[in-house]
Amino acid sequence: PPCPVMIRKPTTKSALPLYGGISSPSRSRGPPRPKGKLNNRSGVLVLAAAAFVVIFLTATVFQHWHLDVSVGSMATAPPDLNANIPLAPKRSNKKVKLAERLKKRVEAALVGVERVVPRGVLPPMFGLHKKEKVGPVPKGGDGGVGIVKGGGKKKDKAEKEGGGKKKDKAEKKKDKAEKEGGGKKKDRAEKKKEKAEKRKARAEKKKDKAEKNKDKAEKEGGPPPKIGGAGAAVLKMEDDAAARVRRDAVKGAMQHAWKGYSDNAFGADEVQPSSGSAINNWGGMGNTLVDSLDTLWIMGMKDEFWKCRDWVRDKLAYNISAPMSTFETTIRSLGGLLAAYDWSGDKAFLDKAIDLGDRLLETFGEGGFPMGQSLLRKDSASNAGWLNGQLVLAEVGTLQVEFRYLAAASGNNIYAERSEKVFHILNDIKPKDGLYPTRVSVRNGKVSFSNSQISFGAMGDSFYEYMLKIWLQGGQKETMYRTMYDESMEGMVNQLIQKSTPSDLTYIAERQGGRLLHKMDHLACFMGGLLALGAYTDPGGLESERAQRDLQLAKDITYTCYQMYKRMPSGIAPEAITFSSGQDFSASNARYYILRPETVESFFILNQLTGDPIYREWGWEVFQSIEKHCRTEIAYSGLRDVTQAKPAKDNKMESFFLAETLKYLYLLFDPDTPVDVLKKHVFNTEAHPLRRFDQLPDLKQKR
Secondary structure (H helix, E strand, C coil), rough: CCCCCCCCEEEEEEEECCCCCCCCCCHHCCCCCCCCCCHHHHHHHHHHHHHHHHHHHHHHHHHHHCCCCEEEEEEECCCCCCCCCCCCCCCCCCHHHHHHHHHHHHHHHHHHCCEEEEEECCCCHCCCCCCCCCCCCCCCCCCCCEEEECHHHHHHHHHHCCCCHHHHHHHHHHHHHHHHHCHHHHHHHHHHHHCCCCCCCHHHHHHHHHHHHHHHHHHHCCCCCCCCCCCCHHHHHHHHHHHHHHHHHHHHHHHHHHHHHHHHHHCCCEEEECCEEEEEECCCCCHHHHHCHHHHCCCHHHHHHHHHHHHHHHCCCCCCCCEEEEEHHHHHHHHHHHHHHHHHCCCHHHHHHHHHHHHHHCEEHHHEEEEECCCCCCCCCCCCCCCCCCCCHHCCCCCCHHHHHHHHHHHHHHHHHHHHHHHHHHHHHCCCCCCCCCEEEECCEEECCCCCEEEECCHHHHHHHHHHHHHCCCCCCCCCHHHHHHHHHHHHHCEEEEEEECCCCCCCCEEEECCCEEEEEEEEEEEHHHHHHHHHHCCCCCCCHHHHHHHHHHHHHHHHHHHHHHEEEECCCEEEEEEEEEEEEECCCCCCEEEHHHHHHHHHHHHHHHHHCHHHHHHHHHHHHHHHHHCCCCCCEECCCCCCCCCCCCCCCHHHHHHHHHHHHHHHHHCCCCCCCCCEEEEECCCEEECHHHCCCCCCCCC
């Protein structure tokens, strides 16, 4: 029988030690025996020697037989027992014959036998010592030893049967599925296909949206960089460094315009930027000079500022011969004097402001409302003839910030009381939707609205602005003003906010007799900054639903105003635009540009509140277009038709170009400014920054 040490039957499940009972090949020779007939003792020795020979042969065969091991398969070639095996020297013919018989029995027994191999890499004796991989090991096992099957009769039988039962079973399942027309598997496949198609459709829709946003971003001048995380500080530093260079460029524009005014028209109301002539179309009150005072201070042009102070102290007088607008005189001259005083502390400005304030008080008459114009002296107030005795909403509702500050600075509360009364009266007759008509009538002491036009542009704009700013000026304590503002914004959102096609641009329509007018003035572009300021100071907090709505609306409106510049051939916005279906907007009949500031005002406020650098990019584009088309050898001029690639100039520079447009651009690019619109300052509608009352410990207050 085969050697019991090395051979097990296929049914044996237990594993023997691999080297169990095998002696070292070097010790396989038996001791020398004498010649002669074998006795019992000699027979035992012969059998022992034979056993050692078999053991040696078996071990040698295993060592030289290279096993191709893998899970479930194994090389089926039998061991080459004729290999060069170092056998013991011949002792006798009988011994050789016995060894040959044992050899044949071993060869016959090894065919189709299950071999015991360890898990993982086999030892060197199996020919796998060169880091050959064995493959994954089946789960379970018998204490770290796995049975690797392969070869022999079992494999031959499996190959002859062509895959056996498993193959037959798979074919039967396939036939059954084909007969049933696909059955459940086909239904599941169809469902999977439908789901895949839906996912594909959603992906395409998402891709189209991304492309649309990309196009929109390109029109905007590129998407703003993401701010946040570890790189936020670096991005801000880089943006601020670039902004300072641009700030200096804006200051250069102011220096150029101021030199042209100072050389050609110092002390006059305006200089004509093309011809260089001085004109006094505001009664000779030094309109450009007074309106520019705080701009000079903020930009660090102190020599020019003090020269102007001397002129205000020594030469400014109000001996005018033609009626002046109460509204314009208040926001430009009174506001300019008060801001110069607030920033410099020089009493000369406050003295002139009190003088002018007293003259303006004379315009308040019947019903507590100020008349539209006057000669700035007693009993000289009147209304403009084209108004037929009516008052303009924006004019009567845009005096309060200036008069309240004058009251705080002078200690005379009459300025505040007179101006605030207008708001109290209007609040008493407010419409249910918070939207106020642009004309006010006062007859026999009774105040009413005399038309149905609703506008956030001309004749209505700054009234809504002062609702919020009066509340901010007083330290956010006078709730009536904030309530009026919130009600008006609610009415605007519900009734006037519209979207253009195809670009979904947000705009504020006007209303006339219950019918919407799809137009928007450049004047209305201040609403972007105002809505953002209202959102950041919302009593419910910035995260409230209303504040988030208004902040998003502020950004959307400001983007539309940027597009008013971007889409014009000159890169300059017209005075007004009209919206039409499928074409977004076009310039209205008012295609001129008078150096207006409202769009860059919103850029500045949104940038200071949100920190988004995109507003600086847009502002820089606007400034470059102004430099290209409006700059003259003397100063800067308005344009006649911005729809032309090279528009003609109109030879007029409004004082608000220096007071507002250049100031807002400078502040937009100035990361070091002390101006703080959220906690410290309130800008009047002419861009004159005044400290809030809770920031005025050095001023007398009787409020």
